[in-house]
Amino acid sequence: MEKVIVLKEVQKSDCSFLYELLSERKSYENISHKKNPTYVKHVKFVMSKPYAKWYIIYYGKEKIGSINLTKQDEVGIRFKEPLRSVFQPRKRLWLQVLKIMMKKNPRNRYLININPRNTKMKNFLKNAGFELIQYTYEIPKKDFLIIENILDHKTA
Numbered sequence: 001m002e003k004v005i006v007l008k009e010v011q012k013s014d015c016s017f018l019y020e021l022l023s024e025r026k027s028y029e030n031i032s033h034k035k036n037p038t039y040v041k042h043v044k045f046v047m048s049k050p051y052a053k054w055y056i057i058y059y060g061k062e063k064i065g066s067i068n069l070t071k072q073d074e075v076g077i078r079f080k081e082p083l084r085s086v087f088q089p090r091k092r093l094w095l096q097v098l099k100i101m102m103k104k105n106p107r108n109r110y111l112i113n114i115n116p117r118n119t120k121m122k123n124f125l126k127n128a129g130f131e132l133i134q135y136t137y138e139i140p141k142k143d144f145l146i147i148e149n150i151l152d153h154k155t156a
Contacts, residue, residue, distance in 0.1 A: 003060035005093070007067065007100055010054040015043045017056065017063050024081045051076075053105050057097055067101050074111045075101070091124060 010018070019042050037045065057065040057079070065079035077097060102110065112130060114121045126132075139147070 005096055005100060006058045007055035007097070007104065008058060010046065010056055010066070012043075012047060014056050014063075014066075015039075015046050018042070018046060018066060021066060021078045021080065025078070053101070055101065059093075065097070067097055069101065069105050069107075069110075072111070073107045073109060074113055076112075091128075094124070095128065 016039075019039055022036055022042065036042075051068040052071045054068040055066060056063050057067055063080075065077065067075065067077045069075055075098065077094065079093070098110075111133075112125060113136070114125070116122070116135075
């Protein structure tokens with residue numbers, strides 16, 4: 001019997017699996033935080049229903065990853081570590097999961113944000129037909145003084 005890919009909406013019982021996925025993430029893949037939250041904060045985040053849609057990816061009966069769609073039509077996808085280590089077969093799986101999610105959640109467009117240091121994903125998205133549309137820069141609040149010093153220096 002052939003295994004089928006199925007997307008099931010995230011439940012509270014998925015919190016530990018999602019935390020495991022989060023913990024496997026490499027620093028060059030992160031775009032939203034510098035360090036992992038505590039498990040308690042993670043559960044609170046999951047239960048706040050932060051995304052328009054959030055699914056656990058099943059391959060047969062095995063949980064292999066998650067995919068989410070934000071209210072701004074941004075897609076986040078994550079696979080368990082063993083699937084990530086062999087990138088080539090994952091490309092097809094990645095596209096299959098994305099296609100299923102798109103069919104369940106039709107939009108005019110889908111956005112995917114990645115860390116610019118994630119060269120494998122950058123190349124994959126380019127080869128899969130995605131188009132680069134923006135660069136996003138960040139300045140942490142603690143570094144805001146740099147801007148004030150620059151402005152003070154230029155007006156002096």
